[in-house]
Amino acid sequence: MEKRESVKLEQGRAGILGVKAGMSHIYAEDGSMLPVTVIDLRPNVITQVKTKEKDGYEAVQIGFAERTAKSASKPEAGHAKKANAPGFYHYEEFRLPAGAKLDGLEIGKVLSPEAFQVGELVDVTAVSKGKGFQGVMKRHHFRGNYASHGCSVNHRHPGAIGMNRQIGHVPKGRRMAGQMGNVRVTTQNLKVVGLDVEKQVLLIQGSVPGPRSGIVSVRASIKSLARKKKA
Numbered sequence: 001m002e003k004r005e006s007v008k009l010e011q012g013r014a015g016i017l018g019v020k021a022g023m024s025h026i027y028a029e030d031g032s033m034l035p036v037t038v039i040d041l042r043p044n045v046i047t048q049v050k051t052k053e054k055d056g057y058e059a060v061q062i063g064f065a066e067r068t069a070k071s072a073s074k075p076e077a078g079h080a081k082k083a084n085a086p087g088f089y090h091y092e093e094f095r096l097p098a099g100a101k102l103d104g105l106e107i108g109k110v111l112s113p114e115a116f117q118v119g120e121l122v123d124v125t126a127v128s129k130g131k132g133f134q135g136v137m138k139r140h141h142f143r144g145n146y147a148s149h150g151c152s153v154n155h156r157h158p159g160a161i162g163m164n165r166q167i168g169h170v171p172k173g174r175r176m177a178g179q180m181g182n183v184r185v186t187t188q189n190l191k192v193v194g195l196d197v198e199k200q201v202l203l204i205q206g207s208v209p210g211p212r213s214g215i216v217s218v219r220a221s222i223k224s225l226a227r228k229k230k231a
Helices: 072-085 222-230
Strands: 015-029 032-038 044-050 059-066 086-096 120-128 133-136 177-181 184-196 201-205 215-220
Touching: 015 086, 015 201, 032 086, 044 086, 044 133, 086 215, 120 222, 184 222, 215 222
Parallel strands: none
Antiparallel strands: 015 032, 015 215, 032 201, 044 059, 059 086, 120 184, 120 215, 133 177, 184 201
């Protein structure tokens, strides 16, 4: 990708996309070891700027992981043409507060991770690891049936799923076996413990959702923002 001009989103509402590179650890000043997740901050190219007058709200659309011209469809290539790119594998939108300043937010520029600071709390969103079809013991942490005293072979079965007053009726929302994982998950209030703008690396304390090499979205913590407003 060609060299692009960078721009920083409004402090407090910043968001950026990255790739989960894996986990490591660092040592704090008191000598304690902190487990950290390494986020590879690849270029976040602005592909669209939405305004209150035209779209009804303020937001910035980001293109992440640039495609080759051969793999991009014609509609996608037309959308990304203004950003001087053939297309992107992933698009995401960062909503901005009403009345936010859009100065400097132009199509083709790259979002700068400098909006984040060490010690700041963030929310990380990603698609969790898919675990396939699982039973109730693994999916919902059921205890299971007795394993002795003539309990036959129903050791991992959920038991009765009906109701006493409505025979044969299974209530909506009953916890049963089914697809586990592969859903969009957000982990809140994670602490930023390291940021290297030159190497485009962000260190977040603890674990974040998703598999290695998965795309993650890092935003300012919504709960910490709410506490600041009350204060």
